[in-house]
Amino acid sequence: MKLEGKATMLRIHFGEDDKWQGKPLYRAIVEKCRELDIAGATVFRGIEGYGASTLIRKPHHLLSFSHDAPVMVSVIDSDDKIRKLIPQLDAMVADGLIAISEVEVVRYVHQDGLRS
Amino acid sequence: MLNAGPAKKVCIYVGEDHKYHGQSLYAAILDFLFYRGISGASVVRGIAGFGADHHMHTIRIERLTENLPIKIEFVESAEKVEELLPKLHEMAGTGLIDVQDTFVVKPPSEGSHDAAPKGAAVALKREGKAKLMRVFIGENDKWHGKPLYKALVEAMRANDIAGATVYQGILGYGANRRIHKDTALHLSHDRPIMISVVDDEAKLRSFAKILEEMVQQGLVVMSDVDVIKYTHEIPPPEKKEARK
Helix, strand or coil, X not given: CCCCEEEEEEEEXXXXXXXXXXXXXXXXXXXXXXXXXXXXXXXXXXXXXXXXXXXXXXXXXXXXXXXXXXEEEEEEECHHHHHHHHHHHHHHCCCCEEEEEEEEEEEEECHHHCCC | CCCCEEEEEEXXXXXXXXXXXXXXXXXXXXXXXXXXXXXXXXXXXXXXXXXXXXXXEECCXXXXXXXXXXXXXXEECHHHHHHHHHHHHHHHCCCEEEEEEEEECCCCCCCCXXXXXXXXXXXXXCCEEEEEEEXXXXXXXXXXXXXXXXXXXXXXXXXXXXXXXXXXXXXXXXXXXXXXXXXXXXXXXXXXXXXXXXXXXXXXXXXXXXXXXXCCXXXXXXXXXXXXXXXXXXXXXXXXXXXX
């Protein structure tokens, strides 16, 4: 897979508790990205926030057993692949935000590109 | 790269307990020299000494073993020394720095990497257009035996990048297609990591050369940002003197 020059970054913000067909939405999104052969996706958990539902999302306990922390999935690939992903995500994300921005790929290396 | 011929020898004298941004000062100086491409540096710990504060530090009496003298020594070309001195001056705080003329008879044969950018002045950035760089790697990735994300932050600091933040993801996949994930018991140590850095384009571009050497697997992207506010506290001089 090649990724260079201009690319597009998608960020999807929602809650950790959000579900899609019974499984955590963030997991479903990562699986969808893999299915569509997107270059990569990363899920980050925030420690506090609020969003579309205007609720303050915040982990309630110190022991990290808590839920409903804000979650952000960041996806980067070529513009056309990201554009193909958007309608699919649209159906999955009921309550959240999807933002798009332009990025420039500085370096993209994977296993077979490894120098010895 | 150090060649045979005239060069400069720099000695920096600090206390073992001196701190620089929360980290041990001599380690911070050593990191700085390392990531700026100095061909070699040594740290020696004295067994007794006194400095500007005129306190005797010695290992002979248990009570006084704290803050033993540390000497950091390296030999480099005059230009390189010139380039590094302002930052060293700032870092050394109350310590002493001396530079002597020396002559390199036999240059070191291996192990110099020429990745450091030239003349990265300690320019603090102002509000306005800047670049945001994001580096996506795995938590398990290593560089010279230490976690890559840690090494990258150290390298960024040594190259005067305005700031860096490491984020740990809970799930993801990337260039190598392996799924990084956080297991229920937090025992997994291969979570996705993202480092985000903001600085001017020129600085980030020159740092990209170092990244090329360090990041063997991952993704680095850059995007435009507007800096709305960038402030930092300059420690008042009296506080600096109180540092022991």
